Amino acid sequence: MAIIPHEKTSCGGLTLHRIQTDKYKTTTVVMQFKAKLTKDTVTERALLPYVLQSGTAQYGSSKAVRTELEKLYGATLGVDLAKKGDFHIMTFRMDFANEKFLSEDDPLFKKALTLLADVVMNPKTGNSGFDSSIVEKEKRTMKQRIESIYDDKMRYSNMRLTQEMFPDEPFGLHVFGESDQVDQITSQSLYDYYKKVCAEDEVDLYFVGNLEGIEVENIVKELFPFDERSSRESETTVKASLDVEEKEVQESQEIKQGKLHMGFRTGVGYADDEYYALQVFNGMFGGFSHSKLFRNVREKESLAYYAASRYESHKGLIIVMSGIEFKNYSKTVEIIKEQLTAMRNGDFNEEEMKQTKTMIRNQLLETVDDAKGMVELLYHGVVSRKLRSIEEWLDGVEAVTKEDILAVADKVKLDTVYFLKGEEA
Amino acid sequence: MKTIPFNQLQETLYHQTMDNGLDVYVLPKKGFNKTYATFTTKYGSVDNHFVPLNGSENVQVPDGIAHFLEHKLFEKEDRDVFQDFSKQGASSNAFTSFTRTAYLFSTTQNVMQNLETLVNFVQDPYFSDKSVEKEKGIIGQEIEMYNDNSDWRAYFGVIENMFHHHPVKIDIAGTVESIAKITKESLYTCYETFYHPSNMVLFVVGAVEPNEIMSFVEKNQAAKSYKDQPPIERFFDEEPKKVAEKKRVLPMSVQVAKCLVGFKEPNPGRQGEELLKHELSINLALDLMFGQSSENYETLYNEGLIDQSFSYDFTEEEKFGFSILGSNTSSPDELADRLYSMIQSFKNRAVDEEQLERIRKKKIGSFLRALNSPEFIANQFTRYRFNQMDLFEVVPVLEALTAKDVEKAVKEHFAEECFTVCQVVPKA
Numbered sequence: 001m002a003i004i005p006h007e008k009t010s011c012g013g014l015t016l017h018r019i020q021t022d023k024y025k026t027t028t029v030v031m032q033f034k035a036k037l038t039k040d041t042v043t044e045r046a047l048l049p050y051v052l053q054s055g056t057a058q059y060g061s062s063k064a065v066r067t068e069l070e071k072l073y074g075a076t077l078g079v080d081l082a083k084k085g086d087f088h089i090m091t092f093r094m095d096f097a098n099e100k101f102l103s104e105d106d107p108l109f110k111k112a113l114t115l116l117a118d119v120v121m122n123p124k125t126g127n128s129g130f131d132s133s134i135v136e137k138e139k140r141t142m143k144q145r146i147e148s149i150y151d152d153k154m155r156y157s158n159m160r161l162t163q164e165m166f167p168d169e170p171f172g173l174h175v176f177g178e179s180d181q182v183d184q185i186t187s188q189s190l191y192d193y194y195k196k197v198c199a200e201d202e203v204d205l206y207f208v209g210n211l212e213g214i215e216v217e218n219i220v221k222e223l224f225p226f227d228e229r230s231s232r233e234s235e236t237t238v239k240a241s242l243d244v245e246e247k248e249v250q251e252s253q254e255i256k257q258g259k260l261h262m263g264f265r266t267g268v269g270y271a272d273d274e275y276y277a278l279q280v281f282n283g284m285f286g287g288f289s290h291s292k293l294f295r296n297v298r299e300k301e302s303l304a305y306y307a308a309s310r311y312e313s314h315k316g317l318i319i320v321m322s323g324i325e326f327k328n329y330s331k332t333v334e335i336i337k338e339q340l341t342a343m344r345n346g347d348f349n350e351e352e353m354k355q356t357k358t359m360i361r362n363q364l365l366e367t368v369d370d371a372k373g374m375v376e377l378l379y380h381g382v383v384s385r386k387l388r389s390i391e392e393w394l395d396g397v398e399a400v401t402k403e404d405i406l407a408v409a410d411k412v413k414l415d416t417v418y419f420l421k422g423e424e425a
Numbered sequence: 426m427k428t429i430p431f432n433q434l435q436e437t438l439y440h441q442t443m444d445n446g447l448d449v450y451v452l453p454k455k456g457f458n459k460t461y462a463t464f465t466t467k468y469g470s471v472d473n474h475f476v477p478l479n480g481s482e483n484v485q486v487p488d489g490i491a492h493f494l495e496h497k498l499f500e501k502e503d504r505d506v507f508q509d510f511s512k513q514g515a516s517s518n519a520f521t522s523f524t525r526t527a528y529l530f531s532t533t534q535n536v537m538q539n540l541e542t543l544v545n546f547v548q549d550p551y552f553s554d555k556s557v558e559k560e561k562g563i564i565g566q567e568i569e570m571y572n573d574n575s576d577w578r579a580y581f582g583v584i585e586n587m588f589h590h591h592p593v594k595i596d597i598a599g600t601v602e603s604i605a606k607i608t609k610e611s612l613y614t615c616y617e618t619f620y621h622p623s624n625m626v627l628f629v630v631g632a633v634e635p636n637e638i639m640s641f642v643e644k645n646q647a648a649k650s651y652k653d654q655p656p657i658e659r660f661f662d663e664e665p666k667k668v669a670e671k672k673r674v675l676p677m678s679v680q681v682a683k684c685l686v687g688f689k690e691p692n693p694g695r696q697g698e699e700l701l702k703h704e705l706s707i708n709l710a711l712d713l714m715f716g717q718s719s720e721n722y723e724t725l726y727n728e729g730l731i732d733q734s735f736s737y738d739f740t741e742e743e744k745f746g747f748s749i750l751g752s753n754t755s756s757p758d759e760l761a762d763r764l765y766s767m768i769q770s771f772k773n774r775a776v777d778e779e780q781l782e783r784i785r786k787k788k789i790g791s792f793l794r795a796l797n798s799p800e801f802i803a804n805q806f807t808r809y810r811f812n813q814m815d816l817f818e819v820v821p822v823l824e825a826l827t828a829k830d831v832e833k834a835v836k837e838h839f840a841e842e843c844f845t846v847c848q849v850v851p852k853a
Contacts, residue, residue, distance in 0.1 A: 062726070366531060
């Protein structure tokens with residue numbers, strides 16, 4: 001049996017994914033809306049899901065929607081935004097109990113899905129588009145959400161690094177939207193955008209849980225009657241160009257710990273053959289506690305509590321992050337650069353490679369134990385247009401050789417060193 | 426080995442107490458790739474005043490030492506245990522809370538080998554002067570990371586406000602100054618006192634066979650020469666019911682202010698079912714007052730006093746307890762006043778039965794959802810066990826709670842003298 005028993009069907013204007021499993025006590029539903037990330041749409045798109053969850057034609061307020069969720073044994077409903085490569089993804093997630101674990105015989109599936117459909121398909125409207133009081137409230141909250149990025153210094157540094165790396169490209173935008181565009185949004189303009197989303201976005205709907213005996217397809221057709229749309233199959237992410245000069249950006253705030261964030265470009269993305277090699281490279285460089293960054297920056301030099309690298313697999317980036325004392329900036333940057341050089345020179349042994357592959361395998365299999373994690377893995381396949389089974393993935397990682405790693409290590413190029421430091425430094 | 430079935434939940438728990446007093450629990454999870462194991466001692470940041478094993482005088486140890494010990498246990502004379510785990514395909518970690526220190530791994534392969542590594546490394550300390558000094562730099566940066574974290578500072582600020590003496594007010598990691606005083610000798614003193622098997626619980630959940638686990642642990646423990654240990658004597662100064670400080674304002678490098686308010690539990694000391702009932706009652710009450718379906722939430726949100734960062738929680742351990750609630754906000758003073766008055770007016774009303782029913786359902790659903798997570802099961806079960814509670818009693822106790830229970834708990838907990846406020850505001 002496949003590790004993820006994934007069945008995919010086209011269902012009107014959306015793609016339906018079913019993952020039948022009896023290992024959970026709840027059913028998870030994830031609905032993904034995908035469109036290009038652009039400066040013109042980023043703010044409206046970031047506002048839309050918050051407005052939708054705040055009132056439907058039938059349940060006219062957030063309070064009413066939440067009351068219905070509680071009646072369904074505390075079904076959860078959440079919205080989320082993400083940037084995946086060149087796309088701005090809008091997500092609705094729902095999770096509800098499987099009634100066979102309750103002293104209740106009433107099936108929850110149809111009821112829960114009806115509520116989700118209400119939120120997504122039948123919003124509360126007013127004289128011009130959406131209900132204007134909901135839109136105004138959510139605009140206010142949105143401004144606060146954007147402002148508070150500044151308050152989380154790790155997140156802020158990540159945002160600043162991305163802005164510096166992609167000053168003129170949509171990828172430099174933050175998924176929460178642009179503060180100075182919020183005021184221009186009206187209930188009508190947002191509603192027009194919503195209509196466009198419903199007509200044009202690529203929509204994927206995932207179900208994970210015990211679905212036996214449930215006519216998922218019929219229920220979805222009835223509740224989510226999206227029109228057929230033209231194929232977006234050719235839309236993919238353009239990988240970050242490798243034609244850049246190394247630069248350094250420093251900023252000061254009244255803080256106690258410096259945040260060092262370094263952005264690298266790799267030229268390798270999820271759909272590429274070298275993807276597996278880059279995953280192994282990143283694991284050895286800074287992905288795990290046996291990695292070069294953890295061992296040298298933390299264990300050997302005691303410079304930091306965390307020193308790690310993260311791979312953004314659609315745009316093809318590696319981001320290194322570490323929290324350090326201000327005075328150790330140059331020393332830490334130098335050590336991190338040395339680790340990249342060591343990787344390029346093949347300064348690692350079989351044991352480290354084997355250890356890294358084992359850890360990646362472990363990570364993948366553990367991700368599959370979580371319903372959301374499973375959907376996340378599958379959705380990479382939608383965004384990149386490269387559907388990869390877990391089995392294929394595991395084999396691909398296993399087959400990576402030292403030469404493969406050296407080849408990708410050679411491509412990795414430092415773009416920006418960003419440092420958020422204290423004011424006295 | 427004892428078999429404990431939970432029919433409605435379709436789970437079975439296995440339990441055995443080893444000869445040296447170690448409690449082992451196994452919960453097999455069908456269909457999971459992963460196995461998750463925690464090895465936990467009932468020893469946390471609050472246990473800083475005690476009689477050492479074989480000692481006669483009580484000692485006061487430096488702030489942050491339980492957490493420091495947690496870091497240092499991974500380092501052995503010749504190697505780093507993190508590496509042992511990753512060579513065996515497991516990721517390992519540890520955490521220290523107010524009352525517990527837990528060591529853990531998760532893996533999809535070599536379960537028995539990793540379990541052996543877990544049990545052996547925790548039961549075989551190696552501390553040296555050199556490695557203790559080295560760790561001070563790393564933990565120093567961990568402390569500074571938290572010092573810049575406005576959510577953590579606000580949360581801890583409320584707790585500091587509440588307590589006059591109780592060490593729960595001391596930051597779990599200590600301070601750069603306090604950890605400077607830690608020595609290898611003080612680490613051994615704490616280790617010998619608190620890491621005896623009779624003070625610990627091993628929990629394994631996932632793709633496992635209970636018999637195999639139990640017989641392995643039995644053999645492993647039998648080969649180690651633990652002597653029976655007398656009960657540990659821990660000391661806590663008498664703590665007044667009322668809070669130490671009513672308000673604290675922390676200027677930080679932020680753009681959005683935060684306001685958290687808290688109520689200190691005036692009558693801690695509950696254990697077992699009494700504690701479970703009290704904890705669930707207060708949490709139900711918080712849902713009734715401030716859940717997203719409540720009028721209060723709607724009012725505060727509509728007026729722009731709270732946003733999605735709004736949260737609330739109540740927790741109680743043997744010697745202390747508190748509820749904390751709050752949010753990012755545009756008006757920190759007004760939010761504090763409003764939260765206080767909303768709670769007072771709730772106290773003076775009868776609990777609405779229909780709402781209670783709905784919230785009860787919600788809680789049961791959330792509990793089922795939490796059981797999807799091996800991490801939740803292992804960590805929470807252990808926390809409950811150390812407080813003589815049973816995690817699997819949550820649903821029956823929830824089902825039996827009445828409006829009267831909730832009203833009584835609310836009247837007792839949300840007292841004026843127990844109320845305090847902590848705000849983080851943008852630096853001028």
